[in-house]
Amino acid sequence: MIRSGSARYEGLGKDGKAAVSTQSGVLSDQPYGFGTRFGDEPGTNPEELIAAAHASCFTMALSFALAKAGFSDGTLETTAKVTLDKEGDGFAVTRSDLTLKARVPGIAEDQFEQIAQGAKAGCPISKLLRAEITLEHSLEA
Template identity: 65%
Template sequence: MTTRTAIARYEGFGKEGKGQLTSPSGVLEATPYSFNTRFGDEKGTNPEELIAAAHAGCFTMALSFALAQAGFNGGSLETKAAVKLEQDGAGGFKITRSDLTLAASVPGISEEQFEALARGAEQNCPVSKLMNAEINLDYTLA
């Protein structure tokens, strides 16, 4: 079992509040987040961006391992994840979907085998399993 942690600190409340995110790895080091980084254009991050990064990274790594297990080596994978945040009926917000767009180069693989491995990674990477949202995968195989 692996456990990873992060710390969120927020000072002030509502739209005027400001926060910082820190992770033990140092990737996030007092990284700013706030209402304006989430819904505006202020420099910093937001939960949806971090979820998109996590989903893109997790899916891509899962597919990479599936390809290696199937005997492929070399090539490249690049995935963009777009996480959609919408208002829900209760007056709050909900992440409703994550769209994965993959560009792949896998020498020697058939379209059918690649699609089966990609769909398996889409459904079975840990972040996909965590999400309570629609997940869509679109890909191009060079």
Template identity: 65%
Template sequence: MKTTNTASASYEGLGKSGKGHISTGSGAFSAQPYGFQTRFEDKAGTNPEELIAAAHAACFTMALSFKLAEAGHEDGSVATSAEVTLEKDDSGFKVTKSALSTKGKVAGLAREKFEELAQEAKTGCPISRLLDTEITLDIRFEG
């Protein structure tokens, strides 16, 4: 199976004074503002690291959901947040960490098994595999 997804970005003006817009090919969002102010000054809009965090949280959550289903569970819930860290070093800016925090509730499942499946999902999730960075996982579970 192969899927291809698209997104686009534009930027008017240059550097700190420029302003951009990001859209997804699916139309899930269109012409969302981004720029220096949304990235470094907490202004309204999005930024690349926020989009990576959303993608990582969604990818991991879906991967864990499938691991749970493969283990024979038919009902439950998983919710994940991701915190992506951008740092500057001598060579420029780099995403240095993605910290996942997940909460799961699956009746009849032992906490240890949930943790095992969550670790497998963390390493197998395509966005985890894409990121060349430290990935941490905090787990909260209700059986």
């Protein structure tokens, strides 16, 4: 299975205007740029998108792990906070902090902890944050 997203930047640096889209169309030419990333302009930014992806991936992984363990009812609500830090001349995403509120009737605390930690380690976005990244490019004259 392959899913895609795309981004376009018109102009360069702080003055550039950018848009991001997803294959599903949930995001379609959603504005992003310097002002949405480092200021308060309306639009999105890469860290917000990573946070949403990590929260949703982990929550789904945990839901399936709990169902596999025999639980059939519950509510899971996760917030991810992705940190962007200054690093040398640039920036780096240095962490993703997941905060989970859960209601799973009949589960013991230690069993829940074990299942939740497994979901955190095993969700594909957690793995992506440690993954190899490749790049292919072409340059038009």
